Amino acid sequence: QSSLPRDLQDKYLLTRRIGTGVCGEVRLAFERSTCRKFAVKIINKKNFQSEGTATRNAKTEIDILQRVDHPCLIKTEDFYQTEESFYIVLELMEGGELFHRVKSKQQLNESVAKLYFYQMLRAVEYLHSNGIIHRDLKPENILLSSQDDVCLIKVTDFNQSRILEEAVLMRTLCGTPSYLAPEVFTHASTTGYGLAVDAWSLGVLLFVCLGGYPPFHESFGHQSVTDQIIRGEFTMVQSKWTSVSDQAKDVVRKLLVVDPMKRMSIEEALQHPWLQDQKMLETAHRLMYPSAEGGGAAAAMEAESTSGRHLRKRGREGDGEEQH
């Protein structure tokens, strides 16, 4: 195996591989001093696009990973790197990837799908409120905290994420507009459009959780997957969807809308009748904010509304201008 950083080895004992990804592997690690278990994601630098964007992407991603602070977003404990790889020490998510959970259960029952979907909405709502678009939400990037159905989920893999280039757009609009292309002014480049891509992906994720298969797939009819997506033509196979409520189907249908301006937003999804389910909300808040004393929902809503919105401070106080 490639040589592990000395300081990583001094602090952690890395053992067996627990997950594999296109861009690297995940190993089970024990912190030597406490014997606490962690996951170490090893990302091969060669997997990033060409050199230039790679360093920027990696820096952006590592920066995002270290600054996000939400119960449904993966938290990094430690970070090391060598010439060829990044080593990211993370909290252990013993339920593994949502992808494998759905696969092993064929499809999730509706109440479990609702509990997971609500947590995904909260995680993405937090990212968006901090000007971050994930852009790569898929079952492989949703991790489960335990083998139980009722568990915390965490979104990971910010490789494709983008920090909204709002500032760039504002600066552009300060200059003379005469040479700017139309799309700079239309919705194509404003934040609304950008954020909506995550709402679409959440629609695909919910479809997969409820139906147990993807909405757009080459096995459906003669059209390519791209054509099916562009036309927003998904197939609800009767046998798989009869037991699914009309309200759940309504959420899917309002997210898988081709026009981003007509697509249901994250906020609207959070207000949808399907999610006004007190039992699910209490369970979700108990999982997300376990420290909130018996006060339950109230305290959790409090936690969510105040602290639960902001990025963590940068490592070094008084850090200079953020490098772009």
Ligand SMILES: N=C(N)N/N=C1\CCCc2cc(NC(=O)c3cc4cccc([N+](=O)[O-])c4[nH]3)ccc21
């Ligand atoms: N690609 C990129 N640029 N950034 N990606 C990232 C950013 C760093 C965090 C990160 C974490 C993961 N995945 C896990 O942690 C994980 C998978 C898994 C499977 C079984 C069990 C456990 N576990 O018991 O823990 C698992 N943990 C996948 C991708 C990424």
